[in-house]
Amino acid sequence: MTTTTVIGADGLGKRYGRRQALADCTLDIPAGRVVGLVGPNGAGKSTLLQLASGLLSPTSGTIEVLGASPASTPAQMAKVGFVAQDTPTYAGLSIREHLHLGARLNPTWDAEFAARRIRQLDLDPGQRAGRLSGGQRAQLALTLAIAKRPELLLLDEPVASLDPLARREFMQVLMEFAAEQGASVVLSSHLVADLERVCDYLIVLARSRVRLVGDVDELLASHHRLTGAYREPATLPAGQEVIHSSHTERQSSLIVRSTAPIDNPSWTTQRLDLEDLVLAYMSNSATIGSIPVPEAQR
């Protein structure tokens, strides 16, 4: 692990009975990045975020967050913000009471930010959380998490219930927070176009396993779409790994990983965008079988 690792995982796994939710997950996420966590339903994204927040314990391997075991001390918990998928709030408490609670519980609470954000969102501070719409409740939970001024913010599908304009505006607030504080953010989402605007680091999970991880610019520079006359993928030179292929009788279209430039004029080479890259790895892993749990571990 590097000294600036924000989340370090080694062979991390989580099993619910016979169901392997996360397997053999090894990560070394550098600090100060905005990390997009993507993958199909049931891939293990929430499980990974809950392991990082300390809400779940691993069944195998290890995880460290900001150099310590997740949620191991009050000081460590103060440095990490987490908003779960269901954006939990206290239904009986008003927005104002949530802000007071936040101020009492968090040593680094930014009261000015919290009050300004609630005004910007046009929310009534006297309104009980239980009376808010789903999107408004999510905005309250996200405001509380950012006002805590954590070193690491973990967000599980934070924008799923927000309208398109609110989504874009929230992503802007999130980027400002990360840039101003030098904070690290990990957010899961199915909305890759939103992630493309804010994330500089990517993790693709599928079928409980990490399929792709790294700096977004480096990943985009090392993947290429090749189109040309039909041919067998096996004819590619060493060092070019086919991630996804589709063929017609006449044409082959490949997504290839290669750090060296593709130097073959019989292919037309194009760059990928983030969505192409994510979909290539998701469909590639759809063809790989699920992970059997060894008899001895059941």
Ligand SMILES: Nc1ncnc2c1ncn2[C@@H]1O[C@H](COP(=O)(O)OP(=O)(O)OP(=O)(O)O)[C@@H](O)[C@H]1O
């Ligand atoms: N409490 C639980 N008990 C049993 N199985 C669980 C539990 N929580 C999650 N799982 C299983 O673990 C796997 C991973 O679930 P997880 O919620 O981490 O996926 P996800 O990637 O967040 O999915 P989604 O995109 O649908 O939110 C799934 O197969 C799920 O059914």
